[in-house]
Amino acid sequence: MLLLKGQKIDITKGTSLSNLSLQFGWSSSAAAMNIDAACFMLSDNNRCERDEDFIFYGNSSAQSGAVNHKQLDSIDKEAISISLSKLPNSVAKMAFTLTIHEGEKHGHMMKDISNSYLRLVNADNGEELFRFEYGSDLSKETAIVVGELYRHNGEWKFNAIGSGFYGGLEALCTNFGLEIAEEAEQEVAAAAEKTILTSIDLRKKIVQITLEKKKLTNFTARVGLVLDISGSMQTLYKNGTVQEVVERILAVACKFDDNATLDVWIYDNEFSRLPSATEIDFEHYVQKQIMNNKTIHKFGRNNEPPVMQDVIRKYTVEEDSSIPVFMVFINDGGVVKPIKKVITESAVQPIFWQFVGIGDSDFEVLKQLDTMEGRIVDNANFIHIEDIASISDETLYNLLLNEFPLWLKEATAKRIIRN
Template sequence: MEKCQAIVQAGSQQVTYEITQATQETALIFIEIYKHRDNLKVRAIGRRFFGGLKPLAESFGVEVEDHASAEVAATMASPAPAAPASVQSPNPAPAPAPVPVNLSKIDLLKRKVTLTLEKKKIEPIKARVAVVFDASGSMYKLYRNGTVQEAFERILAIAAAFDDNGELDVWFFAKDYLRAPSVTARDFENYIARTYTLGSKGGTNNEPPVMEDVIRKYTVEEPNVSIPTYIIFFSDGGVSQKGKITQLITESSTKNLFWQFVGLGQANYGVLQNLDEMPGRYIDNANFFALDDISRIGDEELYDRLLNEFPAWIKEARAKGILA
């Protein structure tokens, strides 16, 4: 088959999604439909599988034993021995009830993080995980339409996959900053709405104070040189304090901190766009990429980009004695 098409009809609205150039695939995921607050949301996935339902099931965290199908086939192919005429065959024992699979949204995303590491041939990572969200006035729409909550859930899955205690540490920043309560996968629903009220800390971008607080938490309040700290920093642009940001990133290059900056939209990201060429650091401890629309990028691509440089930094940090 060269082209497949999925059509979702919701009232008067119709969404059409096509996968082209499909050839040897035996299973396809077109779209994800899930409930968000009181509405249903649709996200294009476009993921293809080879090998039938087994790899598809495993992508959602369902373990399928390789020898199970062979055993079933062998049983079906071999005729059962006939019972002696004088002995009446007993009624077969009822088959055990299937074990229900109850995976939350974070569990499913966590599995995708693990698959990304496996694809990159990276050993399981143990690290502290933090996320910093831009909360300036220009981000208002993304908070209201649920985009920030969605981004939070996708980052929480990384913490669930390899955080040292399963917690995600969260900050918000604009002119001021807010260190929010840490959260686990058990309490992710409506976290953004429950934790941050737009307007209380809104305004313009001011990255240095929140960066200083992140550094303070992991190097002064809760130091641990045996485990890396992975900081995902979302900004929609307007980055202006080049000198101070450069200083903080340079100074923290001797610490067990890795900064993954993510730009939201097409904007001016200033110094963040030149992190790979930033001189004077003990080790390259930061990376940056921009997304036009984070809600339109698939989970696999997002995790692939988020975990592009962090694993290599861990190896170099250990070689240079930053990590014990």
Template sequence: MQLKKGQRIMVTKENLPNRISFFFGWNQGSQAMSIDAAAFLLSSRNRCEQDEDFIFYGHPQAPNGSVEHVVLKKEDQEVIHVSLAKLSDDIAKIAFTVTIYDGEALDHRMKDITGMYLRIVNTDLGEELYRFEYGSDLSLETAVVVGELYRHHGEWKWNAIGSGFEGGMAALCINYGLELEGSTQEPEVAVSMAMEAPTISPIDLRKKLVQITLEKKRMTDVAARVGIVLDISGSMQRLYRNGTVQDVLERILAVACKFDDNGSLDVWIYDNEFRRLPSVTEKDFHHYVTDHILNNASIHKFGRNNEVPVMEDVIRKYTVEEDSELPAFIIFINDGGVVKAIRKIITAAAVQPIFWQFVGIGESDFEVLKRLDTMEGRVVDNANFMHLNDFKSISDEELYDRLLNEFPSWLKEAALKRIIRM
């Protein structure tokens, strides 16, 4: 079965293979190029919790033998074998990558490689399950996240990504939480990575994905103010403690960096009270939730929910205190139980330069939010809803595509009604 970019498929459903092999192939434009496949074993925090979770030619096997990297140099250049039964329960996802060694320094780029493919094989039966051909849209990149194998309700699914990035292996290591200094990799690799690392920000990969999404939706010239409203009612407590809310903040910050000239994300939290918090930027997003929310005794938290006051404050900020020609894009995070009175607020705000993107997390029914698109009596449709059972299981690429799904049509409609200027 041929996979398309962005396609998700079930790998282990009825016929559960004990072992799966991922065969990588490519044709390189020059024999001087050095191309390598690798696997990052990731926790639920989307990061390698230890150096041993990075599997590549310099560290070819996980300590328990669950993942093994082998160089073939035949039609299939390299293979990564995965024994599913041996994988620790702490491993929530495996990201498979291909990088060009020292690509920026040697001016070797993905455009110099053709015929890139991945074959997913049931190792026990020697049966090819899926084939994913990718890379035809790549140019100056030096790294590719080919795809992800991830847990889903007790099974394993595959997400075909095929997205390229600059910065090579160093950028990927930083993105997945690995420290470059003092690594166990071969000296020449570590030196090369250390040289590249200072120019890479942990959020750079996500900004690249946002840029790709904006290009697909023809929004590269759009400027907007971006804000996030975080539910901090009692049912959200676990998501604050386990790092999910921090992850939400970091992933949304990448959107703000592309839309806002100041690269800042405005932040609100609310339960039955609300608070405006300091805006977050690339310079200070680390530990933001811990420092500004959880450890802030002055903030009311984990009470009941009431969305109306915080929505009124958002409107007040962008239409009275900081009136501007720029539209505002608001991501509203909630885990259920929205009060029905928000419909009146949204209807009244339809004449304002604000678009509300509600994101429901968890297994609530979100009855009120599901009806946003069918609400009548508005000048324009100024709100959208998307539901994610598990925020951490969605890839950045899919998240940004869905977050920005209706914003472009609102921009056009709001401009026609002279609510905003384009």
């Protein structure tokens, strides 16, 4: 199976896989280029907590014996083998990288490398499970985060990233929290500031492609996110899924929003309007703004109308504007029936409600949105994504923005959106 950039796939779910080999291959235009693969073993803070957890040619084996690096005399250049059963519980994620040694010094760049790929192989029988070809969109970078292997609900998944960095191996070490030699700190710090195509940058590129396909590049909208924080959502807040949802929707805001910020609400039987998320402060947003905030009511029962009324109040009273609103509403257990009244009454306002149902509830009320009567325009859409963490960014953005263009056209024709 050939993976697409940004795609996330299950590795161990439904299988007996215990030994995995990640095999790197590439071609280079300059024989003098020194290219290396490496693995950063990361904690749940996305940090490489010890030097020993950085596996590369200079430290080829983890202390636990779970991860090993070796060079190959074949079409595959290098391999990192992993015994999943030996991995310490402290390892939440592993980032796999490719770097050009002293690339800036010698003028070597990723554009000088071609046919780059990563093969995920069952180490017990040699079967190729997945293949990720990457790097065709890179140019002057000297390092790549190829992908990540990470824990999710007791299983392992792989995220195909393919994002580039300036600064080579040193910049990657800085990115993952490792200290470097003092004499190199100033040079690496400058290089790290030039980091490009981080996860949010990658998602912005995917959003841009989606907007182009749907002919939305000339539209501006205010973007908001409402997050369910009722009792059934506890696991998703604690395992990082909600944090990733914030980042994924923030990418839409960065490309779509009038001021590149994401307005955020949370609700159970109460609601809170949170500080907006931006590219500067989105990291650990959920932990800082929600989980660590004792004033926020958490994990009660769900009641949607009050938070919906606050959304309407913000955009039509407090910040009345001709710019339309794209509101993403995340819910995992169905909604109360009175939301129909709120949606119907708000049909005359420049607000489009995009409901996203996650999990395995029946979502009886939300499934009826398209057939609701009594509205001047259809101002709401519902999509059901059972496991939002497993769906690729490309698929998610395509689903999210599927009906919004139709509403824009109808709302403009009805003069709900003022030009």
